[in-house]
Amino acid sequence: MDIKRIKCTISYDGSRFAGYQVQPNERTVQQELEKALARMHKGEEIRVTASGRTDAGVHAMGQVIHFDTPFSIPEERWPAALNSQLPADIAVLRAEEASSSFHARFSALGKEYRYRIYQSPHRSPFKHTYACHCPFELNAEAMQEAGRRLMGTHDFTSFCSAKTEVEDKVRTLTKLEVIKQEEEIELRVAGSGFLYNMVRIIAGTLIEAGRGRMSPGDVEQALKGRNRALAGKTAPAEGLYLWSVDYGN
Amino acid sequence: MDIKRIKCTISYDGSRFAGYQVQPNERTVQQELEKALARMHKGEEIRVTASGRTDAGVHAMGQVIHFDTPFSIPEERWPAALNSQLPADIAVLRAEEASSSFHARFSALGKEYRYRIYQSPHRSPFKHTYACHCPFELNAEAMQEAGRRLMGTHDFTSFCSAKTEVEDKVRTLTKLEVIKQEEEIELRVAGSGFLYNMVRIIAGTLIEAGRGRMSPGDVEQALKGRNRALAGKTAPAEGLYLWSVDYGN
Numbered sequence: 118m119d120i121k122r123i124k125c126t127i128s129y130d131g132s133r134f135a136g137y138q139v140q141p142n143e144r145t146v147q148q149e150l151e152k153a154l155a156r157m158h159k160g161e162e163i164r165v166t167a168s169g170r171t172d173a174g175v176h177a178m179g180q181v182i183h184f185d186t187p188f189s190i191p192e193e194r195w196p197a198a199l200n201s202q203l204p205a206d207i208a209v210l211r212a213e214e215a216s217s218s219f220h221a222r223f224s225a226l227g228k229e230y231r232y233r234i235y236q237s238p239h240r241s242p243f244k245h246t247y248a249c250h251c252p253f254e255l256n257a258e259a260m261q262e263a264g265r266r267l268m269g270t271h272d273f274t275s276f277c278s279a280k281t282e283v284e285d286k287v288r289t290l291t292k293l294e295v296i297k298q299e300e301e302i303e304l305r306v307a308g309s310g311f312l313y314n315m316v317r318i319i320a321g322t323l324i325e326a327g328r329g330r331m332s333p334g335d336v337e338q339a340l341k342g343r344n345r346a347l348a349g350k351t352a353p354a355e356g357l358y359l360w361s362v363d364y365g366n
Numbered sequence: 367m368d369i370k371r372i373k374c375t376i377s378y379d380g381s382r383f384a385g386y387q388v389q390p391n392e393r394t395v396q397q398e399l400e401k402a403l404a405r406m407h408k409g410e411e412i413r414v415t416a417s418g419r420t421d422a423g424v425h426a427m428g429q430v431i432h433f434d435t436p437f438s439i440p441e442e443r444w445p446a447a448l449n450s451q452l453p454a455d456i457a458v459l460r461a462e463e464a465s466s467s468f469h470a471r472f473s474a475l476g477k478e479y480r481y482r483i484y485q486s487p488h489r490s491p492f493k494h495t496y497a498c499h500c501p502f503e504l505n506a507e508a509m510q511e512a513g514r515r516l517m518g519t520h521d522f523t524s525f526c527s528a529k530t531e532v533e534d535k536v537r538t539l540t541k542l543e544v545i546k547q548e549e550e551i552e553l554r555v556a557g558s559g560f561l562y563n564m565v566r567i568i569a570g571t572l573i574e575a576g577r578g579r580m581s582p583g584d585v586e587q588a589l590k591g592r593n594r595a596l597a598g599k600t601a602p603a604e605g606l607y608l609w610s611v612d613y614g615n
Contacts (some may be wrong), residue, residue: 200488200489
């Protein structure tokens with residue numbers, strides 16, 4: 118039987134998911150994808166592999182997954198076929214046949230995340246699960262200057278969860294932009310790889326810089342100190358979007 | 367005891383409400399507002415009056431309500447005081463003391479609604495409760511031209527629910543704009559008053575015009591025919607926003 122590997126770019130609203138990865142008794146993105154595929158494959162289990170997990174409440178504009186199937190549906194038909202089986206808060210945006218050597222996680226060269234912050238005296242009913250609410254003014258220039266100190270290749274021990282077990286905490290940030298649009302500030306952070314909670318800790322630290330409670334120099338010292346306690350708080354999950362995964366094409 | 371009338375501008379995400387008005391065993395906006403006020407007033411019932419109801423799934427950016435209270439909180443403190451008692455999908459944006467002759471419904475001179483439509487081959491997980499999805503291309507110019515035929519004072523029998531019991535179906539539309547922004551089309555409809563489902567039927571009819579299935583002349587004929595069956599379908603609730611209420615100031 119001819120097996121095809123299908124690569125899909127998917128988007129999901131993380132508001133009502135307990136994260137990407139399957140967990141018992143919880144609604145997760147992976148579980149919904151595998152349920153939809155099982156329905157299409159007459160109950161046969163089809164395993165889905167993603168570029169990486171996302172936590173509860175985190176959104177995705179361009180998460181990438183792959184799976185293997187014996188079906189020979191033309192690639193452009195997969196999105197509609199899967200979307201008809203998926204709940205409304207997940208959508209398959211694109212699908213393509215990939216070579217059997219393609220792997221959503223191991224073939225990824227880098228990722229971009231975005232973090233949305235909105236400043237307003239009162240919360241917005243439309244943004245409470247889609248952006249981090251700051252009731253105070255943030256100085257975007259100070260945030261950009263602080264962010265500049267994190268660019269490049271560094272040991273990011275201060276910017277990952279203290280529980281992280283991975284040994285090598287050296288990562289490379291290739292982009293860190295602070296973009297102000299009306300009442301929102303968006304962080305765009307791209308790099309070759311990310312440690313657990315890294316983008317949310319960068320966001321929490323830049324928020325401190327934007328409030329004037331940490332100077333750009335303090336942020337640089339926090340990085341150099343290799344101690345989680347020196348950086349800002351982990352900003353809430355709702356502001357975070359996995360924006361795109363780079364496979365070099 | 368000195369009783370004050372408080373006018374509040376509120377916003378809500380209609381996605382998880384069974385509409386504005388209290389109904390037994392349903393989660394409604396009015397019920398949440400009255401619960402929050404009762405909590406602030408030590409269990410005393412405080413009745414809330416809105417500019418009008420909104421249906422299940424319909425959103426509000428600038429709904430206006432009023433209530434009477436014996437409290438003498440400075441008006442600028444009411445938003446934070448109420449927001450601390452309200453669920454995250456309702457927010458009080460502004461509050462002011464109004465004269466006792468102010469009435470959220472009867473003092474209103476007009477309203478503006480907006481209707482969001484998004485065109486894309488696949489649905490967006492972030493818009494499924496916030497805009498109406500059209501998988502086909504719409505011609506915004508044809509929609510604007512059809513909309514022009516509805517402007518002014520007319521008998522809108524064809525553009526209200528056939529169940530409407532109100533006798534006088536003459537209303538005045540003072541604005542009907544079709545605005546194209548990237549993949550979205552937004553309708554902005556203002557008038558002195560609206561019949562039941564009127565904006566959603568206008569939206570459904572302009573969608574037909576945008577698809578080329580009704581010409582601007584057909585839309586004019588539908589209006590003149592005074593027959594609900596001549597106009598387009600009632601467009602779904604999720605695209606509709608009560609944008610603002612005009613009290614002439």
